[in-house]
Amino acid sequence: ERLPELLAAMPKAELHIHIEGSLEPELIFALAQRNGVALAYPDVQALRDAYAFTNLQSFLDIYYAGASVLIEEQDFYDMAWAYLRKAAEENVRRTELFFDPQTHTARGVAMATVINGLHRACEDAREKLGVDAALILCFLRHLSEDAAFETLEQALPLRDKFIGVGLDSSELGHPPEKFVRVFARCRQLGFRLVAHAGEEGPAAYVWSALDALHVERIDHGVQSIHDADLMRRLAQEGIPLTVCPLSNLKLRVFEDLRQHNLGQLLEAGLVATINSDDPAYFGGYLNQNFIETFDATGLGARQAWQLATNSFTGSFADAQAKRRWC
Ligand code: HPA
Ligand code: ZN
Numbered sequence: 198e199r200l201p202e203l204l205a206a207m208p209k210a211e212l213h214i215h216i217e218g219s220l221e222p223e224l225i226f227a228l229a230q231r232n233g234v235a236l237a238y239p240d241v242q243a244l245r246d247a248y249a250f251t252n253l254q255s256f257l258d259i260y261y262a263g264a265s266v267l268i269e270e271q272d273f274y275d276m277a278w279a280y281l282r283k284a285a286e287e288n289v290r291r292t293e294l295f296f297d298p299q300t301h302t303a304r305g306v307a308m309a310t311v312i313n314g315l316h317r318a319c320e321d322a323r324e325k326l327g328v329d330a331a332l333i334l335c336f337l338r339h340l341s342e343d344a345a346f347e348t349l350e351q352a353l354p355l356r357d358k359f360i361g362v363g364l365d366s367s368e369l370g371h372p373p374e375k376f377v378r379v380f381a382r383c384r385q386l387g388f389r390l391v392a393h394a395g396e397e398g399p400a401a402y403v404w405s406a407l408d409a410l411h412v413e414r415i416d417h418g419v420q421s422i423h424d425a426d427l428m429r430r431l432a433q434e435g436i437p438l439t440v441c442p443l444s445n446l447k448l449r450v451f452e453d454l455r456q457h458n459l460g461q462l463l464e465a466g467l468v469a470t471i472n473s474d475d476p477a478y479f480g481g482y483l484n485q486n487f488i489e490t491f492d493a494t495g496l497g498a499r500q501a502w503q504l505a506t507n508s509f510t511g512s513f514a515d516a517q518a519k520r521r522w523c
Contacts, residue, residue, distance in 0.1 A: 294331070372401075399420055
């Protein structure tokens with residue numbers, strides 16, 4: 198059997214997808230019309246043409262602008278449902294969705310509107326699509342720790358509807374240490390913990406995500422390759438890295454997909470996984486990430502099996518579900 202068909206057909210988990218990053222230009226325009234929100238672009242093509250990123254920040258500016266069309270609970274549902282249908286088609290059995298509540302509450306959208314819409318889509322996914330979906334609330338690291346605490350406070354009445362917290366947005370200049378107290382509180386509350394680290398930022402940020410925030414997984418983490426001691430630790434402790442190859446390519450973390458270090462991370466024994474990050478912006482959903490990365494870097498069936506296994510073992514699904522998949 199050909200490799201692309203194997204990659205598409207194999208059951209897998211997705212552990213790094215920002216649900217606001219699944220918002221396709223067509224849905225952005227439909228929601229803008231439904232909600233009477235004005236956009237800075239005249240049509241879908243003009244918006245797509247603006248997706249010419251040079252680094253993380255140039256992407257984030259347009260990603261937050263796209264999210265401004267989300268107003269009602271049904272908008273959040275529709276966005277998540279569109280992604281979950283796609284995930285089901287791609288043989289994703291488990292997915293853990295990041296969401297950025299501060300992007301919405303800053304515009305006057307209630308926390309419950311955001312979480313209830315996303316959560317209802319996750320429930321429907323389990324029932325109607327056979328996809329096991331869970332939510333992870335991300336704090337925006339370019340904002341203050343006080344703002345993160347306030348966000349946590351607003352979300353706690355809905356705490357049964359999300360399983361963990363993460364840290365995203367502009368990495369450089371916003372090290373994990375900035376959020377030590379709020380992560381300590383989330384840990385106390387029993388949330389699962391993850392953080393973006395080592396995407397554009399240095400390996401030192403991966404160390405502090407582990408030692409200062411006590412996260413269980415590292416999102417991206419590709420800069421860990423520059424620190425041999427860190428690589429040994431990640432391997433020894435089995436800390437999963439949620440790697441996003443097409444994101445890395447579009448945000449110029451790697452010049453060319455052929456230079457991507459996923460193969461080296463696997464060679465070093467790390468629990469590396471493939472993920473889509475923001476599929477509507479980076480030119481592909483999960484299977485496209487697998488197919489293009491395998492094609493460019495020459496990975497084979499052995500790595501395909503390893504990546505699928507890593508995705509389930511690295512997930513926060515319960516032990517019984519993991520046994521069913523692995
Ligand atoms: N990095 C940081 N923040 C983000 C990303 C990312 O890749 N995608 C959405 N928010
Ligand atoms: Zn991300």
